[in-house]
Amino acid sequence: MLKKIDRIVKPNKQHIFLLISFVLFATKLSAFNTSDSTKKVKVPKHYFNKTLYVDYYSTGKRDLDTVNRISKLLGSYNVNQFSIGYNFPIVTRDIYNKDSTKISTFNFLLTGNYTSLKLNLEGISTHHLNKFSFGCRGFYSNGKKSIFFVELSPFVTQDGSREYTRTYRLASTILYNYSASPSFSFRVGYTRSFLWGNRYQLPYVGIRVGRLDKTNFSVQFPRGMTLSIPIGKHVRTSLYTKPQGGLYTFANTDSLKIGNINENNKLYFGRYEFLSGLRLDVQPSDFFNFYLSTGFTTRNKIQFYSTTLVKDNNSTYQNYYSEKVGASIFANFGLVFRFGRTKSTYNNSLMYDMKDINNTIDPGDNVLNKGNGDIPLPANKIKKVNTDEILDLIEAQDLY
Secondary structure, three states, rough: OOOOOOOOOOOOOOHHHHHHHHHHHHHHHHHHHHOOOOOOOOOOOOOOOOEEEEEEEEEEOOEOOOOOHHHHHHHHEEEEEEEEEEEEEEEEEEOOOOOEEEEEEEEEEEEEEEEEEEEEOOOOEEEEEEEEEEEEEEEEEEEEEEEEEEEEEEEEEOOOHHHHEEEEEEEEEEEEEEEEEEEEEEOOOOOOEEEOOOOOEEEEEEEEOOOOOEEEEEEEEEEEEEEEEEEOEEEEEEEEEEEEEEEEEEEOOOOOOOOHHHHOOEEEEEEEEEEEEEEEEEEOOEEEEEEEEEEEEEEEEEEEEEOOOOOOOOOOEEEEEEEOOOEEEEEEEEEEEEEEOOOOOOOHHHHHHHHHHHHHHHOOOOOOOOOOOOOOOOOOOOOOOOHHHHHHHHHHHHHO
């Protein structure tokens, strides 16, 4: 049985202000792009939309172990996470044969993300752990069945405004995607990731069964598992499991005795959890969608690392405090805005795989999923008309 779960914590006033300002800006920009119908229509240059997104995540409050000395001091634990980000296409190149048939395409995008993690530990002061990411990603397709994807996502973490906690890191992913058919694809590659609360270099292995614009099942290690089911034209539902977490810099203003006691003014804080939930994506237009998600967070773990005892950039950190945290419900919602006209990708399964990679691998290694709102659902089939009924109608009209 799970312990009694406290209510989900609401976003603070600063996050609400940022969210409202962002929505007003995006709405105004969208109206500006579409209001003047007298301008000459430009031919789309890219296959990807300019995309802006906002995401908010929160868990319930849970008590920590009362036996461990540090856990007893920390008291209880819950987190609120706010993210805002973008990805913008910069370069699109189609490569053609001499007979003007396209054989391959290259796409280059710029990405960015800001994430603020409000760490609520009852026994010490509240910490706002910030992460800023600016990166790029590229796609190359041979026009047949293969996609090559590379992403570089450097980011900086800092605890509030304390500059001495600033730490620079690099997340990256290299993938090869093979689209055997519209209903089957697999991926292999490498990822340098921090979402497990430490720094790891991991293999990336994934498989998808079912069309991306219809019901499909996808397993992507280390990023999770999803069963996606569209309901009508504007709604998609999904059942999913995925890890979530990160590695942050923590200002030890409360003098936690971790690592070298004489050199512990700055610590690394790692967290990870495993989410299992139901998600609802609603897409009222081609340029906007929002999602709501809830479920259970389990296998929660928090860790503190000494910053003075691991010097190289590749090995994992040795933790000096580690605590398992009880299960809780979680709430997650997000807004996604897409701008600009794009080249047609309708019924192009290879391009659908590109868009799926772009939507599910987020900058900053946060495992945020913007949803595949830019993958159009198949058009309704035209009802077959009975020719005898048409002939009867014509003959009836001839009588007058």
